[in-house]
Amino acid sequence: QVQLVQSGAEVKKPGASVKVSCQASGYTFTGYYMHWVRQAPGQGLEWMGWINPNSGVTTCAQNFQDWVTLTRDTSISTAYMELRRLRSDDTAAYYCARARGSSNLDTFAIWGQGTMVTVSS
Amino acid sequence: QSALTQPASVSGSPGQSVTLSCTGTSSDVGGYDFVSWYQQHPGKVPKLMIYEFIKRPSGVSNRFSGSKSGNTASLTISGLQAEDEADYYCSSYTSSSTWVFGGGTKLTVL
Numbered sequence: 001q002v003q004l005v006q007s008g009a010e011v012k013k014p015g016a017s018v019k020v021s022c023q024a025s026g027y028t029f030t031g032y033y034m035h036w037v038r039q040a041p042g043q044g045l046e047w048m049g050w051i052n053p054n055s056g057v058t059t060c061a062q063n064f065q066d067w068v069t070l071t072r073d074t075s076i077s078t079a080y081m082e083l084r085r086l087r088s089d090d091t092a093a094y095y096c097a098r099a100r101g102s103s104n105l106d107t108f109a110i111w112g113q114g115t116m117v118t119v120s121s
Numbered sequence: 122q123s124a125l126t127q128p129a130s131v132s133g134s135p136g137q138s139v140t141l142s143c144t145g146t147s148s149d150v151g152g153y154d155f156v157s158w159y160q161q162h163p164g165k166v167p168k169l170m171i172y173e174f175i176k177r178p179s180g181v182s183n184r185f186s187g188s189k190s191g192n193t194a195s196l197t198i199s200g201l202q203a204e205d206e207a208d209y210y211c212s213s214y215t216s217s218s219t220w221v222f223g224g225g226t227k228l229t230v231l
Contacts (some may be wrong), residue, residue: 090180
């Protein structure tokens with residue numbers, strides 16, 4: 001079945017970087033856009049960006065454009081989200097979410113289990 | 122891109138119907154047919170309930186229905202059940218080729 005498995009929880013110091021992985025299985029990885037969404041403790045969902053795994057083209061929300069990098073490795077069906085210059089308010093669960101269809105107009109239908117990133121000195 | 126506007130909380134009694142709203146602008150909700158609704162129980166991953174305003178994924182109860190009027194999308198839950206108590210988020214595609222979420226609504230079943 002379609003599955004997204006994310007990397008484990010991370011604890012980072014302010015100013016550091018973190019790279020979260022999302023390994024896909026059960027479908028053709030390059031056929032569906034992958035989105036990244038975060039949720040701070042007790043807060044709502046925040047869309048970060050998407051990557052077209054086929055072309056590698058990305059689009060990020062304005063809030064994240066200067067400090068988030070989305071990449072993929074098609075040989076291992078894995079998407080990555082790297083967040084730089086971490087601050088304490090980046091403490092959140094980070095989710096990858098596969099689009100329902102093959103377009104960036106398709107909503108996020110399949111979600112990874114989430115990766116908790118804690119930023120603390 | 123500003124977040125879509127959702128009421129912070131809504132409540133209803135078992136068996137009743139409740140409607141959750143999601144207000145945006147002509148650059149998102151009002152301009153595209155790509156609005157979705159998600160249900161999230163505490164500590165769980167969000168679950169897609171409605172997409173493209175009115176469509177239900179396979180396996181989602183037909184007690185959940187979506188609609189749109191102008192810049193506002195709505196999610197109606199009929200025959201309210203205890204298991205429906207959760208946070209609900211709307212999301213919309215935007216004119217910037219990005220997506221945006223609402224702030225979320227906490228649904229309480231009395």
